[in-house]
């Protein structure tokens with residue numbers, strides 16, 4: 001829960017805990033952590049600044065190397081993003097170079113809030129927004145992390161996350177943030193690569209190459225069971241599907257779908 005206190009936004013983590021009091025179990029609502037953190041603090045803590053050359057290299061690599069992936073995933077995206085028609089406020093987690101914008105940003109009424117810790121993504125995402133027909137006043141890029149979204153509670157019609165929960169530091173916190181910022185009845189569209197099935201050669205390869213992947217791909221994990229996290233995040237309704245992409249080798253298994261608040 002975010003509370004505005006004037007100078008800072010204060011992040012309050014609440015937890016239901018059972019305390020043993022005089023031989024009785026009493027359910028208490030504990031505020032166990034109350035820190036004055038603004039979004040910049042959270043950004044620095046969760047995604048400490050990296051050298052400019054690294055951020056630029058990763059942004060350029062995303063811009064140039066994803067063409068065949070995007071071609072193969074296009075059918076899934078086209079179907080999912082039709083749900084965004086008529087929506088006025090959409091937030092994209094880890095927007096990167098903005099490959100999703102062409103599917104929904106041309107819809108005259110939409111404003112897009114793109115967040116990404118890598119500031120070098122902004123110029124690519126802006127160019128993608130412009131070529132999708134989104135006016136610059138309706139595209140806001142903020143350097144931030146999914147774990148601390150810089151928008152108000154219940155302010156977004158939809159949140160999009162594609163290939164991003166593999167990279168966040170705290171998946172559960174990011175999903176709580178998604179729920180926090182969604183309006184009641186708002187929805188979260190996700191497409192994420194996930195761990196292959198246990199016991200498969202692909203899972204073995206993912207495990208071996210995971211540390212290298214994290215190093216070269218800005219913290220991307222190959223072995224996350226992201227579908228489980230989404231299922232357990234407390235959305236009121238979830239439609240989850242699996243897809244296996246032939247062009248994507250190590251990141252072939254994907255979970256995709258829509259979760260409603």
Ligand SMILES: C[S@@+](CC[C@H](N)C(=O)[O-])C[C@H]1O[C@@H](n2cnc3c(N)ncnc32)[C@H](O)[C@@H]1O
Pocket residue numbers: 046047062093094095096097098099115116117118121144145146147161162163164167168169218219220
């Ligand atoms: C593989 S790229 C995907 C970008 C884009 N969503 C797409 O589909 O191409 C992962 C993105 O997540 C961003 N990212 C990394 N850590 C993040 C975090 N904690 N919160 C939000 N985004 C993060 C990276 O900077 C990068 O732009």
